[in-house]
Structures are given as structure tokens and as C-alpha cells.
Amino acid sequence: MSRHYTVKDSFAENRMFLSRVVAVLVFFSIMILGLVGRLVYLQVVGHNHYSMMAKSNRIKLAPIAPTRGIIYDRNGRVLAENIPSYSLELIPEQIKNIEQTLQKLQQLFAIPDEKIEQFLKQKKRSKRFSSIPLLVQLNDFEVAKFAVVRPYFPGVDLYARLVRHYPYGELTSHIVGYVGRINEKELKTLPVAEYRGTHHVGKIGIEKRYESQLHGQTGYSEIETNAQGRKIKSVATADPIPGENLTLTLDIELQKIAYDALEGQNGAAVAIEVKTGNVVVFASRPGFDPNPFVSGISNKAYKALQQSEDQPMFNRALRGQYPPGSTIKPFIALAGLEYNVIKARQKIFCPGYYQLPRLKHKYRDWKASGHGLVNMKNAITQSCDVYFYDLARNLGIDKIHEFLQKFGFGDKTKIDLVGEKAGLLPSKAWKKRARSQPWYPGETLITGIGQGFLQVTPLQLARATATLANKGKVVTPRLVNKFYNSEQTEITGVYEKKQIILNQQNVEDIFSAMINVIHGWRGTARRLSKGISYQIAGKTGTAQVFTVKQEEKYKEGELDSKLKDHALFMAFAPAHAPKLAVAVIVENGGHGGSVAAPIASKIIKQFLAETKVEATIK
Amino acid sequence: MKTETRDEQFYQPSVIGTILRTLHVDIPLFIGLFLISISSFVILYSAGGEDISILIRQATRVAFAFVLMIILAHVNPRQFQRYSSTFYIIGVMLLIAVLLFGYIGKGAQRWLDLGFFRFQPSEMIKITTPMMIAKFLSEYALPPKPKQFFIAALLIIIPTFLIAKQPDLGTSILVASSGAAVLFFAGLSWMFMLIIAGVLGLLTPVLWHFMHDYQKGRVITFLNPESDPLGKGYHIIQSKISIGSGGVHGKGWLGSTQAKLDFLPESSTDFIFAVFAEEFGLLGCLGLLLLYFLVIIRCLYIAVQAQDSYSRLLAGSLTFSFFVYVFVNIGMVIGILPVVGVPLPLISYGGTSMVTLLASFGILMSIHTHRKLLPT
Numbered sequence: 001m002s003r004h005y006t007v008k009d010s011f012a013e014n015r016m017f018l019s020r021v022v023a024v025l026v027f028f029s030i031m032i033l034g035l036v037g038r039l040v041y042l043q044v045v046g047h048n049h050y051s052m053m054a055k056s057n058r059i060k061l062a063p064i065a066p067t068r069g070i071i072y073d074r075n076g077r078v079l080a081e082n083i084p085s086y087s088l089e090l091i092p093e094q095i096k097n098i099e100q101t102l103q104k105l106q107q108l109f110a111i112p113d114e115k116i117e118q119f120l121k122q123k124k125r126s127k128r129f130s131s132i133p134l135l136v137q138l139n140d141f142e143v144a145k146f147a148v149v150r151p152y153f154p155g156v157d158l159y160a161r162l163v164r165h166y167p168y169g170e171l172t173s174h175i176v177g178y179v180g181r182i183n184e185k186e187l188k189t190l191p192v193a194e195y196r197g198t199h200h201v202g203k204i205g206i207e208k209r210y211e212s213q214l215h216g217q218t219g220y221s222e223i224e225t226n227a228q229g230r231k232i233k234s235v236a237t238a239d240p241i242p243g244e245n246l247t248l249t250l251d252i253e254l255q256k257i258a259y260d261a262l263e264g265q266n267g268a269a270v271a272i273e274v275k276t277g278n279v280v281v282f283a284s285r286p287g288f289d290p291n292p293f294v295s296g297i298s299n300k301a302y303k304a305l306q307q308s309e310d311q312p313m314f315n316r317a318l319r320g321q322y323p324p325g326s327t328i329k330p331f332i333a334l335a336g337l338e339y340n341v342i343k344a345r346q347k348i349f350c351p352g353y354y355q356l357p358r359l360k361h362k363y364r365d366w367k368a369s370g371h372g373l374v375n376m377k378n379a380i381t382q383s384c385d386v387y388f389y390d391l392a393r394n395l396g397i398d399k400i401h402e403f404l405q406k407f408g409f410g411d412k413t414k415i416d417l418v419g420e421k422a423g424l425l426p427s428k429a430w431k432k433r434a435r436s437q438p439w440y441p442g443e444t445l446i447t448g449i450g451q452g453f454l455q456v457t458p459l460q461l462a463r464a465t466a467t468l469a470n471k472g473k474v475v476t477p478r479l480v481n482k483f484y485n486s487e488q489t490e491i492t493g494v495y496e497k498k499q500i501i502l503n504q505q506n507v508e509d510i511f512s513a514m515i516n517v518i519h520g521w522r523g524t525a526r527r528l529s530k531g532i533s534y535q536i537a538g539k540t541g542t543a544q545v546f547t548v549k550q551e552e553k554y555k556e557g558e559l560d561s562k563l564k565d566h567a568l569f570m571a572f573a574p575a576h577a578p579k580l581a582v583a584v585i586v587e588n589g590g591h592g593g594s595v596a597a598p599i600a601s602k603i604i605k606q607f608l609a610e611t612k613v614e615a616t617i618k
Numbered sequence: 619m620k621t622e623t624r625d626e627q628f629y630q631p632s633v634i635g636t637i638l639r640t641l642h643v644d645i646p647l648f649i650g651l652f653l654i655s656i657s658s659f660v661i662l663y664s665a666g667g668e669d670i671s672i673l674i675r676q677a678t679r680v681a682f683a684f685v686l687m688i689i690l691a692h693v694n695p696r697q698f699q700r701y702s703s704t705f706y707i708i709g710v711m712l713l714i715a716v717l718l719f720g721y722i723g724k725g726a727q728r729w730l731d732l733g734f735f736r737f738q739p740s741e742m743i744k745i746t747t748p749m750m751i752a753k754f755l756s757e758y759a760l761p762p763k764p765k766q767f768f769i770a771a772l773l774i775i776i777p778t779f780l781i782a783k784q785p786d787l788g789t790s791i792l793v794a795s796s797g798a799a800v801l802f803f804a805g806l807s808w809m810f811m812l813i814i815a816g817v818l819g820l821l822t823p824v825l826w827h828f829m830h831d832y833q834k835g836r837v838i839t840f841l842n843p844e845s846d847p848l849g850k851g852y853h854i855i856q857s858k859i860s861i862g863s864g865g866v867h868g869k870g871w872l873g874s875t876q877a878k879l880d881f882l883p884e885s886s887t888d889f890i891f892a893v894f895a896e897e898f899g900l901l902g903c904l905g906l907l908l909l910y911f912l913v914i915i916r917c918l919y920i921a922v923q924a925q926d927s928y929s930r931l932l933a934g935s936l937t938f939s940f941f942v943y944v945f946v947n948i949g950m951v952i953g954i955l956p957v958v959g960v961p962l963p964l965i966s967y968g969g970t971s972m973v974t975l976l977a978s979f980g981i982l983m984s985i986h987t988h989r990k991l992l993p994t
Contacts, residue, residue: 008927013760016805017930021918024802024934028914028941032907035945038952042862043900050862057859057881226879 059235062223063197066216068164069243071176071206073252074280079172080207085163085295086143088135090119093128094155101153102134108149109135109142129230131159137295164200164294168252170287171259174315175250175417175479177205178290194218197240200294204315206246206479208418216243248479249278257606258283261599266310267567267586268317270462270477271603274578277466277475279415281582281603282459284320286312319421321455322585325541325592326383326524327570328404328450330468330510332391333376335403337506341394344376344509350386356393356441363389363445366542380513381520383540385449392448397439400447401427406500407464408474409456415477423460426453451544462583465570469537469578471507472500511537515575518597525569525597536604537578538571540592564588569596573604580607642691642987644920650913651964651979655680657894657906658965664872665885665893665967672886672967679969683976690980694988698981699753699928705742706750706773712739713780720784740789741974743777745981747793748935751800756927761805770801785830788958792942799938800931803921836956853889854953856882860892861952868899886967888959891951910944910963917979920986929985936978943975 042050071080088105095101102116111134119134126132138146138158146158164179166172179200182190186201195201197218202208219240224232258269262285271281288305292298297305305313314320336342352370353362365371365385371378379387392400405411410425424430426447428439446452456464459477467474474497514537517523524540543566567589572581582600589595658680659673666672716739751770755762762770774797781790802811826834860876869875874896877885885893895903914937921933940963947962949955961971 008759013805013927016760017803017934018922020803020805021922021934024938025915025918028911031941031945032911034954035907035948035952036904038954039861039895039900039903042858042952043865043895043903046858046862047865050859051865053859054863054876054881057856058875058879224875224879227881232879 058224058226058232060223060225061196062221062231064219064221064237064240065197065199066218066240067162067242068179068200069210069214069216069245071214072245072247073250073255074248074278075251075253076247077252079166079168079176079248079250079252081165081167082162083165084160085136086138086158086160087133088138088142088146089131089133089157089159090123091129091131091155091157092123092126096154098123101156105134105153105156108145111135127228127230131157133159137163166290168256169289169291170312171252171255172250173205173287173290173312174284174317175205175248175255175282176290177207178203178293179207180293181296203293204419205417206248209416210244210246210480214243214246217241246480249273249276249280250282250479251280251607251610254281254603254606254610255283257281258599258603259285259287261602262586265586265589265595266316267584267589267596268320268458269582269584269599269603270317270458271580271582271600271607272462272466272475272477274466274469274475274572274581277463277477279477279479280580280607282317282479284314284316284318286310288312315417315419316585316587317458318415318417319419319457320585320587321421321423321457322566322568322587323452323454323543324450324456324461325543325566325568326385326450327461327539327541327568327583327592328448328454328456329380329383329388330514330539331404331407331409331464332388332395332400332448333380333513334468334502334506334510335395335400336376336391337509338403338503339395339399341399342376342391344506347373347375348379348387348390349373350384352386354386354389354445356445359442361442363442376509377513377516378522380510380539381516381523383517383524388448389445392444393441395444395448397426397428397444397447400444401425406474407467408460409454409464411460413457413459413463413477415459416479420459421457423457424453424455450541458583458585461568461570461585462581465572465583466578466581467500468507468510469572469581471504472502474498474500511575514538514571518571524593525571527593528597528601532601532605534573534608535575536571536573536601537575538569538597538600540597541568541570542566542590542592543568545588562588564590567592567595569593569600571597571600571604573608579611580604639987641688642983643688644691644916644983644986646916647913647920647979647983647986650909650916651684651976654906654909654913654964657909660871661890661894661897661965662886662967664874664897665877665890667878668872676967679972683969683973686973687976687980687983690977691983691987693984695926695929695932695981695985698749698932698984699756702746702749702753705746709739709743709746710777710780712737713743713777715739717780717783738970740777740781740784740786740793741970743781744789744793744796744939744974745936745978747774747777748796748800748932748939751797752928752931752935755800755804756931760927761807762801764810767801767806767810770797774798785833786959787829787833787836788946788960791946791958792939792960795942796935796939799935802938803931803934804927836958853883853957857889857892857951858953860889861895864896864899866900868895868897868902871897873897888947888957888961888966889951890966891948891962894965895952907948914941917982920982923989924985925989933982933985936982939978940975943971 068082070078070082073079090101092098105111106116115134119132122132143158150157166176166178180203181199182195182201190201194215194217198215202211202214207214217240219238221237222235224235226232254271258271258281262269262283265285267285269281269283270279272279292301337344350365350371352365352368355362366383371382371384371386374382374384374387378384404425410423412420412422426443431437431439443452447454463475463477515535517538517540518525518536519529520526525538528536545563545565565588567586569584569592570582572578582603584596584600586595586599659676662676663673750773754770754773755766758766774794778790778794781793856876860874860882863869863876874893876882876896877893882889882892894906917933917937917940921930921937924930924933943960943963946955946958946960950957950960961968963975964972
């Protein structure tokens with residue numbers, strides 16, 4: 001064992017060991033200084049950064065959705081409100097036996113299996129402590145039924161949420177519109193922060209157009225959560241600012257009268273306050289109940305709406321484009337006077353048809369026997385087509401286009417609704433551009449009686465009527481002309497102010513002709529004059545949907561209902577101090593005078609009765 | 619004059635000194651360990667969700683470990699030296715037994731189920747390996763010759779490899795470093811160490827090849843924790859957030875939001891330092907580091923005062939291990955070392971490492987209190 005003989009130098013070993021201890025001590029010191037350096041870096045230099053991270057770790061912002069603004073009609077009747085809706089929700093963590101609980105609830109409420117499946121699916125995705133809805137929109141009976149057995153269902157409870165509701169249903173569907181669940185496309189365009197707590201957004205109508213005002217500002221609750229996201233406590237809250245309440249210019253009572261008057265028909269009625277452009281009636285029939293859209297309409301119901309022949313989802317007042325027929329005649333007549341193409345007293349012979357020189361084609365008058373000698377007043381009163389064929393030919397399409405454009409034809413009215421159509425005001429340039437065809441003289445003639453390419457929306461016609469009643473002062477139709485912000489200050493819309501320069505005598509001539517339509521003994525809407533103490537100025541229209549062949553006669557009874565003429569009427573009243581301008585279109589309604597005019601008359605009657613009451617109160 | 623006074627002290631020990639010697643307790647070391655244990659209870663109460671039962675369990679372990687420490691302090695270092703090889707061989711055999719019949723927990727095979735309790739042989743080997751190397755080297759003249767070095771190296775590699783195989787990277791590093799520390803204190807030449815370091819550096823890629831995926835993952839995560847913020851990097855990121863948000867003064871006792879709200883994982887065990895740093899801030903951390911440093915200095919003093927090579931080498935090595943323990947844990951928590959699953963000595967919740975550590979302090983006390991009272 002040689003190793004035992006090794007000589008150990010105890011002193012040298014000792015000294016060497018001491019030097020090693022010193023080295024180790026230096027090494028330890030350096031390493032500890034390294035740790036200290038790192039700690040200083042984290043706790044002093046990085047303190048703010050890590051503090052923020054710690055805070056964002058635990059503090060979550062829980063959005064509090066603002067209450068959506070309420071929509072009223074002009075008299076303060078609620079058109080869109082928020083009502084509580086009850087849902088039955090389960091918190092899995094608080095339920096001992098979920099399967100058994102679900103079974104019991106199923107017996108109680110006859111819940112279809114698919115809803116249970118849906119619930120279980122959602123449960124898988126959710127945290128154990130979150131509340132998961134099983135049934136939504138419970139009725140009072142169901143709420144009461146559960147309230148009785150609630151003690152036997154720990155972890156199951158009723159929750160009330162505010163849901164948008166439209167008390168007038170289909171009456172306001174095309175004006176107020178509706179809100180629906182935010183879809184993926186909207187999610188991309190909506191401001192994320194503002195909509196964190198909101199599930200619904202305006203889809204059409206006022207709800208969409210005034211979304212930013214109605215929505216309000218989202219509030220936040222700062223919640224301290226643990227790593228799993230469970231709420232520990234509320235740290236701070238910023239209250240949401242409710243959306244602004246809107247008061248529409250619409251009169252729901254009048255709207256109802258108009259809507260009821262259109263019963264059984266497809267059509268639209270628009271009434272505008274002449275001075276302000278305030279839209280009082282904006283009816284499009286058929287409408288639809290907007291309420292199912294709020295909670296999510298079923299596929300079946302939606303398909304039924306979309307596939308219905310009457311197209312209830314189609315906003316006829318805003319987007320329906322119809323040939324104006326004879327309702328265009330007062331405007332053409334005024335153009336004739338303004339351009340000095342014709343004098344009001346000048347007479348033209350109407351043999352029942354009109355022919356362009358050297359052409360065989362006969363442009364027929366609605367009255368085959370003809371109107372004989374007619375001046376402008378007679379031509380408008382009796383709606384003589386031949387007079388306007390001749391006038392249109394003398395004016396030429398360019399002047400017609402120029403003049404009608406001033407009244408807003410062929411242009412959007414810029415009403416505060418989304419999706420408006422512009423109609424069509426033809427011109428030579430338009431035809432060349434759109435159809436690559438030259439303009440034919442015959443097309444000018446039929447434009448003169450509101451046929452051919454010319455197309456107007458009911459809203460456009462009402463607006464043009466209001467402009468005419470205003471003697472040239474153009475108004476912009478509005479459904480909202482004021483709203484209140486959170487400080488209750490009134491915000492008024494800015495209107496385009498435009499005046500068409502017109503010879504007042506010419507306007508008077510047209511007015512008196514239009515009064516004669518109702519109050520003259522040969523007027524096409526003379527039945528309206530019965531029982532009213534004021535005068536109405538108006539013009540009937542019957543627009544062809546279907547072209548009758550040259551040698552044939554239009555026989556109403558034999559035609560398919562979809563090919564029947566559209567009935568139109570435009571009017572303002574009282575004739576000498578116009579307050580309301582109305583346009584009515586009844587699709588395939590037949591004669592303007594018998595079908596459309598009575599509807600307008602009902603609106604005018606009610607409106608003037610109301611304003612009279614108002615006036616006497618004041 | 620000075621020499622005389624000192625000599626007098628040696629020859630006329632005070633009454634207290636006599637009592638302490640009889641108890642074989644080194645008072646400065648004891649106080650240091652006691653203070654650290656107290657800090658442990660304070661922070662554990664907060665990190666463990668203010669649950670008193672956790673404290674009671676920990677207190678039981680600490681009490682048991684302190685008793686073991688004092689028992690070991692009574693054993694003469696000669697006895698340790700005599701049985702070093704035996705302990706070493708038993709330890710290695712137990713490690714093999716673990717690999718063959720061990721109980722698998724948390725994805726690694728570290729425990730031997732002895733029926734009444736689970737035993738982790740790798741903990742024991744942390745002490746028996748330096749004992750073995752110290753015994754082996756102390757039988758020769760120091761510094762060791764290359765031949766002795768290679769034998770010693772082999773004695774280190776065997777348990778290190780067996781533990782790494784479990785797999786338990788943290789412990790195997792500690793075992794290797796405790797063995798290497800003996801060689802260092804034995805006076806291995808700097809040049810030689812440099813060469814060894816170079817060779818090991820070159821072997822790193824080979825080592826990488828033999829590492830488990832989770833171990834590789836930890837290293838990658840360590841190098842770039844943000845690469846996987848919700849996965850492997852989560853520990854380090856949350857730990858840094860805890861520490862950084864503590865600032866200079868800390869959030870106050872029981873004020874840790876990171877641990878309370880479960881953002882910080884392993885907040886009572888391996889990552890307890892992060893909770894400490896969050897609640898007591900930089901100042902608290904400096905205090906704790908100082909406490910550890912004082913314990914280490916006292917241990918080194920004991921090593922220097924030791925009277926034979928075996929005691930010196932063992933004391934130095936155990937001290938070094940203790941330092942590595944502290945450094946690796948804090949380094950990992952503050953994000954300068956990879957996550958290797960080493961608890962913070964004397965503070966982390968858990969019994970096994972506590973027992974081993976206090977056992978090694980017991981040996982140190984034994985070394986110090988069994989000195990022959992002779993003038994040097």
C-alpha cells in the first residue's frame with residue numbers, strides 16, 4: 001500500500017487550501033454581485049415595465065354595454081325600446097350533477113334535445129364558473145314556473161337582459177329598421193373597443209343610419225382576475241354613457257293610417273312637411289315584423305320572408321323605382337312655361353292620339369276618343385296625354401332632363417336612411433352611355449307622360465311635390481331633424497338649401513290646374529273634394545307596366561295582376577298654404593284617381609286635422 | 619502579547635463555550651440557519667395561500683431536519699471519514715435500484731418506495747459523493763496527481779450519470795459540482811482545470827445530444843423565454859414579472875398578486891424567491907442574499923479552521939454545494955439560468971432537500987466542534 005507512505009506537507013496543504021478558499025470567496029462574491037445586478041435590473045430599471053405587466057396580468061377590463069337610445073315618433077310615442085328578457089342560465093361549477101339537472105329542467109320546460117346539445121357544446125368551451133344560457137326569451141309563465149322550483153336547482157338561475165323591441169312591428173320596419181347580432185363582416189368595421197360589450201348593431205333603417213348616436217359609449221369595469229380568469233373583485237368602474245334618444249319626424253298615427261289604407265296592396269306612401277322636409281309618413285307595404293331579427297330569426301322564417309312574392313323586405317318607399325306616369329305632368333307643364341315653349345292659355349287639339357311627322361306610329365291618349373281642344377289647365381285636370389306628347393316634343397329631352405333634375409329626379413334625396421335608390425332621369429347622354437344607343441324622338445314623347453325610361457321612387461316624388469308646393473324651395477327629406485346628446489342639448493341636422501328660380505305666375509298656373517284635378521268637375525281625382533274645408537292640389541297617375549300593342553286595347557280585367565298599371569298620386573295641401581306633400585304608389589293598383597288618391601287624401605285629412613288641433617291649442 | 623491572549627482563551631474556555639462544545643452546535647451558523655428558516659415561514663405563509671397547515675407541515679420538517687443536524691454534529695468527523703466509502707457505495711447502489719424499481723413521479727424516476735416512506739437516494743448522494751472524494755484525496759499528498767484526479771473524476775461521474783438518467787438535471791449538476799469542489803479545494807492546478815473546462819466545453823454538443831427533450835426545451839426556453847410565452851417560457855416570464863413588479867420596496871408581506879392569483883407557478887417551491895422578491899422588493903432580496911452570504915462565510919471559516927484534509931475538503935465542498943444551490947435557484951428564478959428544478963435552500967416548501975442540507979450543516983458543525991483544542 002504505497003499510498004500510505006506519501007509524505008503530507010501539512011503546512012503547504014493548509015496554505016494552498018486557504019488560497020483556494022479565498023479564490024472561492026472571490027468567486028462567490030462576484031456571482032452574488034451578478035445576482036444583485038440582475039435584481040437591480042429587474043426591480044429598479046424594469047420595475048415600471050413589470051409592474052404594468054403584473055397589472056395587466058390580473059386586471060381585466062370587463063366592458064359594460066351602454067343602453068341603446070330609444071327612438072320616438074314626433075309625438076313621443078316609443079318606436080324602439082329596450083325591454084328586459086329573461087334567460088335561464090346554468091353555472092356548471094355550482095351544479096353537482098349536471099346531467100340530472102338538465103333532465104329535470106327538460107321535464108319542466110320540454111326543452112328540445114338540440115338545445116341541450118347546444119348547451120353542452122357551449123359548456124365545453126366555457127370556464128366552469130361562467131354562466132351559460134340554456135333557454136332564452138322566457139315568457140312570464142315560464143319565468144314564474146321556474147321561480148317556484150328555483151330553490152331545488154342550485155346553480156341554475158334566471159337572468160334579465162335588455163333586448164331591443166319594436167312595439168309597432170311591421171308598421172315601422174322600413175323606417176326604424178332593426179338591430180341584429182353583430183356578424184363577422186361588421187366586426188371588422190366596427191370600433192373594437194366601443195363594441196366590446198355590445199352584441200347587437202343596427203342593420204337597416206334608422207337603427208343603422210344613426211348607429212353611432214344610438215349606441216352610446218361602452219363603460220368598463222376593471223376586474224381583478226386570477227390566472228384562470230375568474231373574477232376576484234371589482235377594482236374600478238367607468239359607467240357607460242347611454243346612447244342618444246332619437247325623435248323621428250314620423251307620426252306613427254298617420255303612418256298607421258297610411259299603412260292601413262294600403263292594406264291588401266303592395267305600395268308605398270310618403271308624406272313630407274313642405275316647409276321643413278320632415279318626413280311624416282313613410283309607409284311601404286307589406287312590411288315585416290322586425291322583432292324576430294333581434295334575437296336571431298330562424299332560417300325558415302327568413303326564407304319565407306325572402307321568397308314571398310310580395311317582397312315584404314323590400315323598402316318600396318326608398319328603393320322602389322316606378323314610372324311616374326301622369327304625376328310628372330305638372331312638372332313638364334311648368335317646364336313648358338318656364339322655357340317659354342308654351343303659354344298656359346294656348347290650346348291644342350287632342351284627337352285621342354299623337355303622331356310624329358312622317359311616322360305611322362300612333363301615341364295613344366288614355367281616352368281613345370280624345371279630349372278635343374285643351375289648354376294647360378284642362379290638360380292637367382283631365383290628364384290629356386296628347387297635350388304632353390306635343391309639349392315634350394317641343395321641349396326636347398335635354399330641357400326636360402335639365403328641369404326635372406332641379407326637382408331632384410334622378411338623384412338621391414339624401415334622406416337619412418341607408419340604401420336609397422336614385423331612380424332614373426333619362427337624357428341623350430345617359431342613353432349613349434348606358435345603352436350605347438341614340439335618343440329617339442318618340443322616347444321624348446313618352447317621357448312627357450312619365451313613361452319610358454323615367455323612373456322615380458315614391459320618396460323622390462313626394463320630395464319633388466314638396467319642392468313644387470314650396471314654389472321652388474328644395475327641401476331635403478329627414479326622418480331625424482334633431483337628437484339629444486347626453487347633456488340634453490339639441491343637435492339639429494344641416495340641410496341643403498336650394499331655391500329653383502321660377503316665375504311665380506307660372507307656378508300659380510300649375511297650382512290652379514292641380515287644384516282643378518281634385519276640385520274641378522272633370523278632375524281625375526274629383527271624388528277627394530267631398531267633405532273637406534280646404535283645397536288639395538294634386539295629380540293622378542296611372543303608369544303602364546306592360547306595353548299594349550298598337551292595334552290592341554288595354555283591358556284591365558284580362559291582365560295578370562302583375563301586369564296591371566301602377567296607380568299613383570301626388571298632392572299637397574292646403575293648396576294655398578301648403579303644409580304637407582304626399583306621394584302614393586300602389587303597385588298594379590289600376591287607376592291613380594280611384595286607388596292612390598284616396599290613400600293620400602286620408603293622410604292629408606288626418607294631418608291637417610291634427611295640425612289644426614295643435615294650432616288651436618297654441 | 620497577542621499570541622498569549624489567544625492561547626489563554628484556548629486554555630481557559632468560557633462556561634458557555636464549554637456548554638456549546640458539549641452540544642456540538644456552532645452558534646453563528648445556527649443563528650444564520652434559524653433566521654433563514656424564519657424567513658421561510660414568513661414567505662411560505664404568503665406563497666402557500668395563507669394556509670397555516672402548510673406552515674405546520676414545513677415546521678415539522680424543519681424541526682426534524684434540525685434534530686438530524688444536531689445529531690450529526692455529535693458524530694465525530696473521523697466516523698464520517700471511516701464510513702465515507704460505505705455510504706458512497708450504498709448511495710450508488712440505491713441510485714441503480716431507483717432506475718430499476720423506482721417510483722415515477724412528475725415524469726421522472728427519483729423515489730424509492732420503502733413502504734413507509736418515499737426515499738430519494740439522489741439527495742443522500744449529494745453528501746456521500748463529496749465525502750467519498752474527500753476521503754479518497756485526503757489519503758494522498760495534495761494537490762492530487764493526474765491519476766488520482768481521474769479516479770476521483772470517475773467517482774463523480776458515476777452518480778452524476780445515474781441521476782441525470784432519472785432524469786434529474788438539477789441534482790446531477792449539484793452532485794457533480796460538489797465533487798468537483800473537492801478537487802478544487804484539494805488544489806487541482808488552475809491549468810489543469812482550464813483544460814478540463816475546455817474539454818467539457820467541447821463536449822457540450824455531445825451532452826446536448828444525450829439530453830432529454832424536456833431538458834433541451836428548458837435550455838431553449840431559457841435562451842429565449844418569450845418564444846413560447848404560454849408554454850415553456852411561462853415560468854420565467856411570470857417569475858420576472860413578479861420580481862420586477864416588486865420594485866425596491868416590494869408590495870409588502872401577503873401583497874404578491876402574481877402568486878395569490880396563480881399567475882406564478884410553483885410559487886411555494888422552486889419559484890418562492892420570486893414571491894419573496896415581489897413582496898419584499900430589492901431591499902428584502904439584498905437582506906436574504908446577505909444572510910446566505912454570512913452563512914457561507916461562516917462555513918468557509920469552519921473549513922479553514924478544520925484540522926485535517928478530509929474535514930477541510932468536505933467542509934469546503936459542502937459549502938460550495940450550498941452556494942451552488944442558492945445561486946442556481948435564484949439564477950433560474952431571475953432568468954439568468956435555465957429552469958432546472960432546484961429548490962431555494964431552506965426556504966422552498968418541501969422536505970427532502972431540507973433534510974440533506976441540514977445534514978450537511980450538521981457535518982460542518984461536527985467538523986467545527988470536534989477540533990482538538992490545540993494552539994496552531
